[in-house]
Amino acid sequence: MPKDARDQRHRDWLVEQRYRAVLEVLNGSPVTEVATRYGVSRQSIYTWxxxxAAxxxxxxxxxxxxxHSSPTRLPPEVEARVCEMRRAHPRWGARRIAHELAREETATVSRATVxxxxxxxxxxxxxxQRHPRKYKRWQREAPMHLWQLDLVGGIFLADGRECKMLTGIDDHSRYVVVAxxxxxPSGRAVVDAFVRAMRIYGVPAEVLTDNGKQFTGRFTRTGPAEVLFERVCRENGVNAKLTKPYSPTTTGKIERWHQTLRRELLDSVGPFADLPTAQEAITQWVRAYNSQRPHQALNMATPASLFRPASQPDPAQTVPAPRRPGTQQAASALSGPLLLAPSAGAVEFDTVVAASGHVNLxxxxxxxxxxxxxxTRAHVWVDEHTVHIFLGGELTKTTVSHxxxxxxxxxxxxxxxxAGPPPATAAAQSLTSMPDYTVVEVDRSLDHEGKASLGGNKVKIGPELAKQKVTLRLDGHLLHVVHNGLLAKTLPSPLPADQRHKLHGARLAQTELPPAAPEPIKVERKVPRDGVVMVTRQxxxxxxxxAGKIVxxxxxxxxxRVTLDGTELALHPRKEQRPVTRWKAKIHAPKL
Structure with a gap:
């Protein structure tokens, strides 16, 4: 029997049952008994x-x-506009369509309604419905902290050639910085494109790439070697990071952008006439992607609204990089008439440090x-620009004199x-201008969070140096952190070059940059039976x-990075920057 016929038969049967119940009540049967017999409520009997009767x-x-009316129903014209957007852009989902309706000021519609x-x-x-694999999501807290770089193919030309493209995306804002x-796709071509991007947007703090031969010489047949890309990163103070082999999800943002590029551009345009035509088409699409296309991962904001270029103008030159003038040449240049006004004559005298810790001038x-x-007995050398204070025969402080x-x-x-000639270089605050290659140093004590006060701003150095005294060396667009005579880390400089001489306690650097720490912090742990170890509460x-082995x-x-006998076992993201407090593994004596 067809479904419509079955439904009609059921409706007829339902009317017949109601009619019989009404007849029983009209013949004098109590409503309560009729309702119980037919399995309904008393109110239903009265309604029937x-x-x-009517x-x-x-x-x-x-x-x-x-x-009879639906006041909250979506207006027909808005519903028609939703359908029109979907047909014009088949890849737009409900969230994108709701966002575009709000931008057009057509209506404010929720994603569920669309x-x-x-x-x-x-x-x-x-x-x-599919249940995809869940990944640990991570994102840098500010732009220019990390760039993800990769090479992608699929750029076909009319003559049959397939070209590759160097792509780069800012991890925080998803702003495409290289395309x-x-x-x-040689190492030189990759480096030239990377340097051009840095000249436009500034030097990032870190770059994350895969293990391609253009990016690293880690897997060369003759042994590990430094390739051109690694050398440029080193000379510009960029921390070059590599993904774990066969782990494309680590650079998931740039891989996802490749998918969007293929779907929205490359799959529909076909082969390009030549390479300049391909570059122009991709550049136009990237410009719209950065400034016009809302991004769901950014809460429907555009990448350009969150991206901020670095304050430094240009990176160092491509290899070979020109040598910076030595400190002696820099000191002689800084003592010229363009930087310091003529002195009326320096003086020196001996005094005693007051109980308040001050030297009275x-x-x-x-x-x-x-x-x-x-x-303590102090020896003071002072002129109109600089004060040098010696305690115990050693230079303790250099500052501006006023x-x-x-x-x-x-x-x-x-x-x-x-007084005789200056015993040390002048204080940086006493200079009215400085060449770009001038290196300035300041001493700072970090707070409990590992932050330093620099130019009225709090600069995050790192919790591993919390409550430590460090020397901050401002060299162009870089900020070198020196601790215990070693280079602890290199960060982007938060100050423009023309503001360095205004820092409190700034002085001109007299020594070369110390060597870097030999390797990152290394700890040992004995693996328990459950296979989980603890480091910095993680x-x-x-x-x-x-289990039972020391990693x-x-x-x-x-x-x-977890290793055993030189072999890497696992790579875990660091969730919080807590300092390391335990270095060696706890090896308990066996129970007797």
Whole structure:
């Protein structure tokens, strides 16, 4: 029997049952008994009785329960606009369409409402729900902290050639910083494109690439070697990071962008006439992607709205990089008439550090050296620009003097004697301008979070150096952190070059940059039976296979690298920057 016939038969049977119940009540049967016998409520019996009295037998049939009016129903013109957008852009989902409606000021519609409209109009293809693999998502907290770089193929020309393209995306903002088509994807071509991008947007703090031969010489047949890309990163202070082999999800942002590029451009345009035509088409599409196309991962904001280029103008030149003038040449250039005004004559005198930790120069002019030096004999060399203070025969502090020729004359009347040549370079604050290659140093004590105060701003150095005294060396667009005579890390400089001389306690660097620390922090852990070890309060799963063995864990800026006898076992992202407090593995004595 067809379904419609079965439904009609059921409706007829339902009317017949109601009619019999009404007849029993009209013949004198109690309503409660009739309701119990037919399995309904007393209110239903009364309703059927009233409907029968008003319209007879046919009034007992079911009527539509649809409301007479729907004030909140989507207007027909808005529903038509939703369908029009979907047909014009088949890849737009409900979220994108709702965003575009808001931008057009057509209506403010939720994503669920748009989805229902698409569903009832047959514009959504039903598909089986899939449960994709879950990945640990991560993102840098600010732009220019990390660039993801990769090479992608699929750029076909009319003559049959297939070209590759160097692509780069900013990890925080998803802003595409590199999209250059390469006729030959050699190491030199990759480096040239990378350097051009840095000249436009500045030098990033880190770059993340796969293990391609253009990016690293780690897997060369003759042994590990430094390739051109690694050399350029080193000379520009860029921390070059590599993904784990066969782990494309680590650079998931750039891989996902490749998929969008193929779907929205490459799959529809076909072969390009020549390489310049391909580059122009991709450049136009990237410009729209950065500034016009909303990104769902950014809460429908455009990448350009979140991206901020670095403050430094240009990176270092491509290899071979020109050598920077030596410190002696820099010091002689800084002492010229363009930087310092002529001196009226320096003076020097001996004094004692006050109980407050200050060295008194004149009236309210004083320099703080610390209460731990209270009562110590100090030797002071001072002119209109700079004050050098010696404690125990060693230069302790160099700062700006703020004295004029009359003040120096008053010091002479009080016993100060004419001084010889400057014992050290001038304080940076006393300079009115500095060449770009000038290196400035400041001493800072980090707070409990590993941050330093620099130019009125808090600069995050790292929790591993919390409450430590470090030397911050500002060299062009880079900030070198020196701790215990070693280069601890290199960060982007937060200050423009013309603001360095205004830093409190700044001085001109007199020595070369110290060597870097030999390797990252290394700790040891004994793997328990469950295969999980703890480092800085973070659980790292190594595996029960290695239970009872001692593994070496390298604690780096963004991840933990677990190794055993020189072989890498696992790579875990570092969730929080807690300092390391335990270095050796705990080996308990066996129970007797």
């Amino acid at each position: 009785k009233a409907r029968h 319209g007879g037998y046919e009034a007992l049939r079911e009527t539509s329960r649809r409301p 989805h229902r409209v698409l569903s009832r109009n047959g514009l959504i293809r039903p598909q089986e 250059e088509v390469l006729a030959v 004149l009236r309210d002019r004083r320099v703080r050296v610390g209460t731990r030096h209270a009562g 004295l004029d020729a009359e003040d120096l004359h008053v010091l002479t009347l009080r016993g100060a004697r004419p 659980r790292l799963r190594v595996g029960r296979t290695y 070496t864990i390298y604690v780096e800026d963004t991840h933990f």
